[in-house]
Amino acid sequence: MxxxxxxxxxxxxxxxxxxxxxxxxxxxxxxxxxxxxxxxxxxxxxxxxxxxxxxxxxxxxxxxxxxxxxxxxxxxxxxxxxxxxxxxxxxxxxxxxxxxxxxxxxxxxxxxxxxxxxxxxxxxxxxxxxxxxxxxxxxxxxxxxxxxxxxxxxxxxxxxxxxxxxxxxxxxxxxxxxxxxxxxxxxxxxxxxxxxxxxxPRMADHSASAVARTLGEVIIDYFRKPGIWVAILFIILFRAGEAQVQTIGPLFLREARAAGGLGLDTAQVGMVYGTGGTIAFIIGSIAGGYFTSWLSLRRAILFLILAMNLPNLVFYYLSHALPTDLTVIGVALSLEMFGYGFGFVGVILYMMQVVAPGKYTTAHYAFSTGIMQVGRVLFGWISGDMQAALGYQQFFVWVLISAVPVAILSQFIPMESRDKQAGGAVPEAA
The missing domain is CATH 1.20.1250.20 (MFS general substrate transporter like domains)
Incomplete structure (x- = not known):
């Protein structure tokens, strides 16, 4: 078998x-x-x-x-x-x-x-x-x-x-x-x-204590990487806008029009966001990969960040115009999801090519994905409170502002590995 x-x-x-x-x-x-x-x-x-x-x-x-x-x-x-x-x-x-x-x-x-x-x-x-x-x-x-x-x-x-x-x-x-x-x-x-x-594979010391010792080595080595704290900040901030809009956006679609939402029912959200939006996300992800491969991560990163966050203007437009035509809503949301997929490639490649390389590449990539989830959890947690305090229209402005710090940071940090064991020369700190 x-x-x-x-x-x-x-x-x-x-x-x-x-x-x-x-x-x-x-x-x-x-x-x-x-x-x-x-x-x-x-x-x-x-x-x-x-x-x-x-x-x-x-x-x-x-x-x-x-x-x-x-x-x-x-x-x-x-x-x-x-x-x-x-x-x-x-x-x-x-x-x-x-x-x-x-x-x-x-x-x-x-x-x-x-x-x-x-x-x-x-x-x-x-x-x-x-x-x-x-x-x-x-x-x-x-x-x-x-x-x-x-x-x-x-x-x-x-x-x-x-x-x-x-x-x-x-x-x-x-x-x-x-x-x-x-x-x-x-x-x-x-x-x-x-x-x-x-x-x-069988290990020489196949015990929980041996695994724990190795885990300790992996963690220590990770936090000793050159520039790791700036890298962690970048990874967390990368999801600042996306985490909030992905939490509140679908709820905004369901919210009653009297409360500032679009008043869609569950089935309509599934059709316009879950179906058309998911297909657009997949296409955007593929396109983002080819785009970055062509341009290189260093030159592409700002475009990826903008692609991921500027389409959130769609929600700002929807919160003002409150359209009733499902076709208009579906096209707008597909644009937003295409940008989300296109830009999300940036943080994946940053973790894979800049942070992970070294003695424990696979384990350090896994740690980086966990840190990425910190951004998702942190900004997802505050998203509902921010929306309740600001209302939908101003909340979507706040989402756009949330992306500014990572866009600025991307222009001042290295976009190549600085780990000596990754091979090649170690570039000086930016």
Whole structure:
């Protein structure tokens, strides 16, 4: 079975990365829309989403201990099944008066499972394929990760909107999270058959204490990198505007017109933002990669930051014009999501090419992604409070202002690795 799976990567790569994307978007996007349907305010929604996002922030701290398992396949499948159970339990939690605390509790466990799965998923992909095959199938990983977004924010939200009208809010979201949970369990069952075994290499000292010592070395080496604190600041600030608009933007679409929103129902948000917007995001991501490859990160970085943040003017326009034509709204949101995808390439390449290189390149990239999530959590947490204080129109101005510091910083920091072990000369500090 292992040989068949290894010789046919397309039998398992799509389902592996769909199982990576679906729970992330179900927790970070779909749950927020459910809370909106249940009548919660934007500030409270922002706080809970930021809290659940904390798992992706801390995942590098326990990632080395996953090597103690006998195989990466065992870890991946177990986490998919456990995550599916957690997501499905939201459907049960909705039946109780304390539905919010119960939902957050099971989704907290689900977020830890999903964040941990991210590590094992990428590790299995790398260990199971040659470098040539890794490059050959890299596009499939991003495509099916974002297929999880399309399914969650597009298909499931659209279905939720129709079910809300037919059966009520609680029944609708019971069905939605039941579907998510069953889908994840089905993916886990299929991947149990399809995934390559990918056994973990035996270490000389195969113990938790040895792993902990190595983790300590990795952390110390990371924070000794030249210019690391400026790099960390840059990574966190990169998401200052995007984190806020990605939290509040979908809620603004749902907000009643009398309260300054567009008054769309759940199904309409799924159609214009989850479907058209997701496709635009994927196209933007691909275009951003080619653009940066052509121009180089140093010359492209300011354009990437502007591409990611200037399209947020779309929300400022929508908050003033309050259009009712879904075509106009859909085109505007697709423009915003294209820019988001195009510009997000910048922080990924910065972490990969500038911060990660060195003795522990893979581990340091993982740490950088955790720091990136700090920006997502921090600015996502304050987004609801800022919107409540400013109102939608001024909030979207604030979002644009939030991007100014990172744009300025990008012109004064190195855009190449300064780690001596990365190879080549070490450039002087900018």
């Amino acid at each position: 292992m040989d068949v799976a290894r010789s046919s990567p397309l039998k398992w790569i799509p389902t592996l990365y769909l199982a990576q994307g679906l729970p992330y978007f179900a927790i970070s996007l779909v749950f927020g829309q459910m809370m909106k349907s249940m009548g919660m305010g934007n500030a409270e929604i922002g706080h809970w989403l930021a809290f659940l996002g904390g798992a992706w922030m801390f995942k590098p701290l326990w990632s080395p201990f996953l090597e103690l398992a006998s195989s990466k396949k065992l870890v991946v499948v177990s986490l998919q099944l456990f995550g599916g159970v957690c997501l499905g339990l939201v459907a049960l939690a909705l039946q109780f008066p304390f539905w919010l605390s119960a939902s957050v509790a099971v989704l907290f466990l689900g977020s830890i499972a999903s964040a941990t799965h991210d590590i094992s998923c990428d590790g299995l992909y790398i260990a199971s394929l040659s470098k040539k095959a890794q490059a050959q199938y890299a596009g499939w990983t991003g495509t099916f990760f974002n297929a999880g977004r399309l399914m969650a924010q597009g298909g499931l939200l659209t279905l939720a909107g129709y079910l809300e009208k037919m059966y009520g809010v609680t029944s609708a979201w019971t069905v939605i999270f039941g579907i998510v949970g069953l889908t994840m369990c089905a993916l886990g069952g299929y991947n149990y058959w399809a995934l390559p075994l990918s056994p973990n």
